[in-house]
Amino acid sequence: METLGPEAWQAVALSLRVALVATLASVPPGLAVAYLLARRRFPGHALLNGLVHLPLILPPVVTGYLLLLSFGRQGPLGALLWDWFGVTLAFRWTGAALAAAIMAFPLLVRAIRLALEAVDPKLEEAAATLGASRARVFLTITLPLILPGLLAGALLGFAKAMGEFGATITFVSNIPGETRTIASAIYAFLQIPGGERAALALVGVSVALSMGALLVSEWLARRVARRVAGQ
Amino acid sequence: METLGPEAWQAVALSLRVALVATLASVPPGLAVAYLLARRRFPGHALLNGLVHLPLILPPVVTGYLLLLSFGRQGPLGALLWDWFGVTLAFRWTGAALAAAIMAFPLLVRAIRLALEAVDPKLEEAAATLGASRARVFLTITLPLILPGLLAGALLGFAKAMGEFGATITFVSNIPGETRTIASAIYAFLQIPGGERAALALVGVSVALSMGALLVSEWLARRVARRVAGQ
Amino acid sequence: ERITVFAAASLGDVLGAAAAAWEEESGHEVTLVLAGSSTLARQLAAGAEGDLVVLANAEWMAWLEAKGALAPPPPVTLAGNALVLVAPGAGGAAPMKLTSETDLMVRLGPQGRLATALTAAVPSGIYSAQALKALSLWEALQPRLAETDNVRAALALVALGEAPLGAVYATDARAEPRVHVVYTVPPETHDPILYPAALTAAGPAPDAARAFLDWLSGATGQAVFAEHGFVPPPR
Amino acid sequence: MTLSVALRHDFPDTALDIAFEAPSGVTVLFGRSGAGKSSVIQAIAGLLAPDAGRIALGPRVLLDTEARICVPVHRRRLGLVFQDARLFPHLSVRQNLIYARRGRGRLDETAALLGLEALLDRRPGTLSGGEAQRVAIGRALLSEPEMLLMDEPLAALDGARKAEILPYLERLCAEAGVPILYVSHNIAEVARLARHIVLIDGGRVLKAGPSEALLSDPDLVHVIGLREAGSVMQARVRAQSGDGLTELEVSGGTLWLPQIDAAPGVSLRIRILAQDVLLASRRPEGLSALNVLPATVIAMRRGSGPGVVAQLRVGSDTLLARVTRRSAEALGLEPGAPCFAVLKSVAVSPADIGLAGPERL
Amino acid sequence: MTLSVALRHDFPDTALDIAFEAPSGVTVLFGRSGAGKSSVIQAIAGLLAPDAGRIALGPRVLLDTEARICVPVHRRRLGLVFQDARLFPHLSVRQNLIYARRGRGRLDETAALLGLEALLDRRPGTLSGGEAQRVAIGRALLSEPEMLLMDEPLAALDGARKAEILPYLERLCAEAGVPILYVSHNIAEVARLARHIVLIDGGRVLKAGPSEALLSDPDLVHVIGLREAGSVMQARVRAQSGDGLTELEVSGGTLWLPQIDAAPGVSLRIRILAQDVLLASRRPEGLSALNVLPATVIAMRRGSGPGVVAQLRVGSDTLLARVTRRSAEALGLEPGAPCFAVLKSVAVSPADIGLAGPERL
């Protein structure tokens, strides 16, 4: 990859970090939301479900704009985070991770939810009769059984986070070393005459990384699935 | 919605058509690909899997560009379609549907695949012992059992198709009444100072439509799931 | 000192070259943040820490000024550009004379479309629309447009042969070997194409930013713009 | 510790209306397919929320719909063996067995009892039907429950394996004082284990009571099955003879049965099938049957078939005998008539001998 | 039509090496839990691909690993009843039953036989264990298979229901000529149905042969279970007497049994348990047993317990009797000694009487 300069590699490293953090950080809330949606009936069910799907429905630019409005330094949530925790997301890589996580969230939640709905409640009942509390049932029965779905969801999330562009650039802009991910860098290259070559090289790197993640996740999922099938 | 002129409503109608066609048309190939990925081991498995995920990994603009390269009038596939079937996708709503379908494809395939992997092969075996051919087993056992997953996948696809912008505008540009979807219109509004209001109105319509689809799909899925659980 | 420049993405290479030269000269460092004009403007208004902003669009600069996001002096124009019509292929054919709608229609053929950026939203598209109206071609051509989200995508449509004609900036046409210019749109048919720059109100390094702005407006900076095909700003 | 159950529940097509008490020892729920046995078990375990009802185990109220009490499943401390094994597919056999975490120390012992030693590292997906069911039994046993609920736990097992597990359950019940509610279609199992029987039919309790009474109730012969009708006698071990027989004292005399591993003085319950008893008008001789007890006919009940069931008094016990009408007439059997009950020693199999629980000594 | 099976398969921990022939009629696979019964059934159905083997049903080769023949599952036309019911959860009971599409016309009849009339519109998730198993049986029956493979089909059913289904299977086998390969732990079922028995243990065939021979083989008493050892006699209906008894002719004399619905002249197979036979040194009198047959001791076999199994010749049949050693000595039973075999009429239940298949007349 001689065509890639140090700035491009910086973007690659940043993208990896953003995608990884976004994926890992969204797994716990993704699990929680998927659990609520799959297993509980409550008044705000449809609303929560809608909210989760929103980033899919909205053009990414709109999601980014809404993020900017809420988490920007002047935004209500952004101000809150700053006042309470001294945390700022706007124009930081953490903000890029937030954007990626939010864009990936519907995919993650749906995968986990599908897996949850496929778990045989009879097994959870059996565990409860053996004295396992709800939390223990979840950790020892439900979670292992949905692991393949969780992995699939995390992979989708990771891939999406790698490809995310519209929401990220709108929310945290395109600051080299901080928020210039592969996708933003590709955009920047495509905006200037003769930038296609460099863009293509970045596409190659991005595809290679994601394929790697894909292979690893498939391999893991196969192992886990064999376990879950009881073989 | 007084802020919405006739052009905006045209975009709404078009978006619906594009998203619906994209979703419906991608279900059969989505099923086939998910089946291959879930049930068969073959040499090109990893490649096919990677290909399916590509639209997720690539920034949408890149996907649009690649579509243009292959399905444009000068592109090899586009030329083929034209020569053989007299079909042209470039600058047509059908092209927008293709772009939306391709962007939604990984979501659809993954949902179906997760559902397929959750089907108990013992039931399919039982059907085979009753003399059902592979095709009949698929149609009468597998397909009904994966219906909730299929629905979930179709919904994800529909939502994504409603929100898709980057690949669509790059591939088929923005022709009122032909390829100007809600997302394109929203983008256009956001490019001019003071356009936020009009964009917001369109966002509202888009969200309303997708929420409707969401509610319907949830309702259907619940019905189907109850059936599948044998109750 | 390090300054951050929020710049329209289409200026990426020219400003990159300029920044490299200035860094050499001044010892300061420049970070270029590249995005669409609308995105940059909204982000600066939302508190992004840019010292200098360079847009491809006077309207968004005015919007920033109205928001109080800019610091004096008033925005200066760094460069101008020209609108051209391009056609696929390396060229060689004689430049066309645009006299009547028929000429354009003939070049477009029965199916072909004229690629532009969004005529209602993106600057190059807006200029194209103004020009087509001034040339009385709008009525006939509006249904034959293929509008894209940015001018580079319009250029790509022509470069790939998907559109027989496209309205793009001269700077883009110049660097794309797969297209050739068939017509230079008379500048009087549309608002002047300007690239305004200004210091931001919240920039942390105003002095260095001021220095870079001055350098860009000065002879060395203008030479870099000229090298990349931009025309000097109207005085 | 007594389990008391009262519940009503409407299914779309059928309804349950069940009330019974299960005293310590083994209580068997007996009834035909679809009678409601599994539903009762599920309600007790907390897996089915009945429309109305009250369930209490000793002093602990597990459910009281009126008082709005409903102890969650995992706090009920009931060990449930499901009709299907329901093993955790992602855990090894060992992990399944110790899932409840309480009885870890007894893993080896339990695995040995159930013949699972070689399977401990296997996954459930690879087990045979009977193997899986044994793991399910072991899992419930190792949860050290206050009560065991067993839904046809031995249906998938062969006779030899059953013969190993049944005495263990019996001992558990007698020694550890764990009451067992046991669903079974197999009357031999029922007679062997049950101290108490609850007969269920069509969602209602048909009859409930001590097993001696129910199994020797000629009215219930048609429910239990002709072939399996019989009575239960109390006996006490007197001595072990040299030739593999055990001498027992019953109220009506002496019985010689194949060796029973119990010390002299131990009380036993012995089930004698009605069809294994022959009647004779005078004491028979030169016959291979060792046990001949003088008896008096209490009642003769005719069924629809060619047979009659004679209810006999033997000492203070009741004995059932099934004979043909033709024989009954030939022998002049009628209420009040004296006769001799002839019983083959080998007709009483180990499966028909149970320890009498300590409470009944 | 003969099913011939020969297969070898290695599981990670165990291995199968099985070869047997199942002639027309019912062949029972008998063996303890984990013996390999289900695996054999699965291999025949095509659900388990053995490492090596050949399976043929009459002229149709279903599998021949050497010739690389492997008929796909759905073309084998074998009706399989699984150990677990495996109903299709998304289909109603009716749709499950007619899934195979062939036997639609017999739906009502089959549903009635299995007591499923009221359940036809229910979904499997709401069925009781026994109900589900009955649907599974019906589904296989209605697929009109060339052969039925049944893996413990009646384990979840109560005695009464079993008593209804067994004769149907028997008729199906006899009249429609559908051979059945039947897995069971229940020796009463085995003895009733089996024309042929294949004893499996640890993945190997221990013994295979006609049921008469296996069930009366004193060497196999320990495998089959002491209590269930017995022999099978050929009998022919002579007449129906007025008092609900049927007079039968056996090679050694006359038997009176509870009424059997069969016309005079019909051939039957009658299973007589070893423990239901008493021996007497002289013809007993004043006894409720109607059947006394003169016999000669062929052999005496001691087990580990207090009992001995006497193998007797009665006419041309072999009869087993289980008596205590003490009685054997008291009666002077030794090879060649004459004696009388005493059999209670009621000891032979309907479950022990089977039609002799037409081929054996």
Ligand SMILES: Nc1ncnc2c1ncn2[C@@H]1O[C@H](COP(=O)(O)OP(=O)(O)OP(=O)(O)O)[C@@H](O)[C@H]1O
């Ligand atoms: N996939 C597998 N991997 C390892 N061992 C297996 C596998 N399948 C079956 N076995 C083993 O093969 C043996 C035979 O299993 P099979 O299911 O045929 O037994 P079975 O005779 O039907 O027993 P049961 O009466 O308990 O149903 C068992 O010991 C079982 O554990």
Ligand SMILES: Nc1ncnc2c1ncn2[C@@H]1O[C@H](COP(=O)(O)OP(=O)(O)OP(=O)(O)O)[C@@H](O)[C@H]1O
């Ligand atoms: N969810 C349900 N909806 C409708 N009917 C039900 C439901 N659950 C159980 N039933 C019915 O209630 C009755 C009792 O079922 P249950 O499972 O308790 O029977 P069972 O006595 O355990 O029978 P088996 O011996 O066959 O297992 C059955 O007729 C069954 O069909």
Ligand code: MOO
């Ligand atoms: O430089 Mo622009 O705002 O993408 O036309």
Ligand SMILES: [Mg+2]
């Ligand atoms: Mg049940």
Ligand SMILES: [Mg+2]
């Ligand atoms: Mg089995």
